[in-house]
Amino acid sequence: MIRHLVLFRLDEGVERDDPRVVAGAEAFRALGGQIEELRFWECGWNVSDRPIAYDFAINSAVEDEDALKRYLEHPAHQAGVAMWREFATWVIADYPF
Template identity: 30%
Template sequence: MLTHIVFFKLKNREQDNIRHVRDTLLSMKGRIPELLELEVGADIVRSARSFDLALVSKFKNLDAMQAYQVHPVHQEIIAFMREQTESSAAVDYESEA
């Protein structure tokens, strides 16, 4: 199993926008076969070092994650997120099921 985590710091940090971006990310659920699990959460601490959103997704293996990366639905989300995001960070690691 491969876990893919991405943290997003948004340009617009108003709560309504954070919810909108979270919902947009969650719209991938059930639309990309390789995407086994998807969770998106908004930060509640809101400290200076916090990111606004965290995306946690799971894939069977690295090949499945790479197929997700080029899937048309994910490509639409990437375009949307480029407009919304000030910065991001990612971690990909092998995990237990």
């Protein structure tokens, strides 16, 4: 199994209630039921107010590197990424477990 972690930081001046952000969060919440390669899926807003904290996180798992590739290339995933690209930056980690 491969864990796929993503941490998002909203761009300067962008708030969680921005309609683009609301739509982007909904698009990512829906992925768990749309992409069969996903074995585990959760995402949500950070509750910490520490300065180093990111704003939104995805924690997911797939069977192997081929499944990860299919997930990353899936049209629903690509659509969500395109939305978030407009208002956030992110970091990722993919590791076997």
